[in-house]
Amino acid sequence: MITTDRMAAVDANAAALGVPRKQLMESSGNAVAREVRAVADPGATVALVCGRGNNGGDALVAARFLKGYDVTVSLLGRPEAIRTDIARENWDALESAEIPREAVADSRGLNLTGPDGDDPDVVVDAMLGSGISGGLREPERTAAAAINASDATVIAVDVPSGIDADTGDPTGGSGETSVDADEGAVAVHADRVVTFHDEKPGLDSLDAAVTVADIGIPAAAERFTGPGDLLGIDRDPDSHKGENGEVLVVGGGPYTGAPTLSALAALRAGADLVSVACPESVAGAVQGFSPNLIVRALPGDRVGPAHADRVASLAAENDVVVLGPGLGGGDGTEAFVREFLTAFEGRAVVDADALRVVPDVDTDAELICTPHQGELVGMGGETAEEPDERAELVREFAAELDHALLVKGAVDVIADADGARLNRTGNPGMTVGGTGDVLAGTVGALAAVTDPFRAAAVGAYVVGRAGDAAAEANGAGLVATDLPDRLPEAMRNE
Secondary structure, three states, X not given: OOOHXXXXXXXXXHHHOOOOHHHHXXXXXXXXXXXXXXXXXXXXXXXXXXXXOHHHHHHHHHHHOOOOOEEEEEEEOOHHHOOOHHHHHHXXXXXXXXXXXXXEOOHHHOOOOOOOOOOOOEEEEEOOOOOOOOOOOOOHHHXXXXXXXXOOXXXXXXXXOOEOOOOOOEOOOOOOOOOOOOOOOOOOOOOEEEEEOOOOHHHHHOOOXXXXXXXXXXXXXXXXXXXXXXXXXXXXXXOOOOOOOEEEEEOOOOOOHHHHHHHHHHXXXXXXXXXXXXXXXXXXXXXXXXXXOEEEEEOOOOOOHHHHHHHHHHHOOOOEEEEOOOOOOOHHHHHHHHHHHHHOOOEEEEOHHHHHHHHHOOOOOEEEEOOEHHHHHHHOOOOOOOHHHHHHHHHHHHHHHOOEEEEEOOOEEEEEOOEEEEEOOOOHHHHOOOHHHHHXXXXXXXXXXXXXXXXHHHHHHHHHHHHHHHHHHHHHHOOHHHOHHHHHHHOOOO
């Protein structure tokens, strides 16, 4: 099954792979026509009720595939209000093909009956697809009532209009399915549903036969990260300071660059506030990199067990902790990581020297571990040359740990207990030191606003994208400091 949001991402990823939405609409419309032919013989009357988006566009295509049927097409609204170019092209194509069509400016004028007053044999509901929130408004509300009052076999395109594809409940949220336009939520009562690529979770609860149509979306659109994964990551225009994430980076001591790179990346990836908890011996150097950073100095020159309570207090004030950049090794560092994670119950990205402790720690925290393949093996995981085989090994190890994993490589593997994905953005120039610190900070910022698996997948994608832009500009001279400032552009989903 696939959720509405994930389906939108896969659709966009398919387009990025060279499968245009126009081609997918052609396949979808053909699938709708096949469903009509499955329930009605040639000569039957078919009324297609179309909205102004791509859901309606699917039915406009279907009309062209229904030769031998008595077809009428009703567009709810003005043709100039059709929302996408490909739907508009298919509306115009009906005129050239001499297929009867009408624009219904007022839904009260929608007439599903033929000249003899009989209901059509089939009604195709293509008013609204998945991803619609709120109850049906006009003209769809009255049109849904007319469809429900008909004796026709009703075929819904993707999901019945007025139904939440993820839950199966009416989008009005009242739990009612009254067709009274003045009471309760209204939804189309479909006899059959043609949905695309994969079944949607909410369709199981409907009293309707569901057909899942393969419309040619390649498996790679789901398997690999892509621009579609960025959908929904944008800031809410009404948000306030702190609502887009507060991140604490814990690191430094032997190194100053690593925690600084993580912190700067977290800011560029969208976090509102980023703090760095580091030994006082390097606090001034870290602060000197940028006035945008909040530095919390810890006594001494290494992070150790004595700092666990202070770091825990700071962590409680933040949404996500990035643990490990520049910490260095040693018994004291490992003891600190172990003590901190044992008590921590929040969300953390674990990187570098902090990783080796994770398999032995009993923690209630949500962790996103970001090892390279050598570090993965050091944690007890296994790897392989072939990406799909490696992905399955990483998924199994993620299930064993009960944490998300982002294993860095020429092809990154992102996994949790439920599945694995691959990322192929990035280039060999990113083997320079510090790019992993940029990745950890980026994932930390994303983990403040989305779930761990998605944060890891999007983080891998955008950091690789930033690295590709840096390589194009600097060639073999790419360095880690080239990446953070390129993250905002890499996160655009145009």
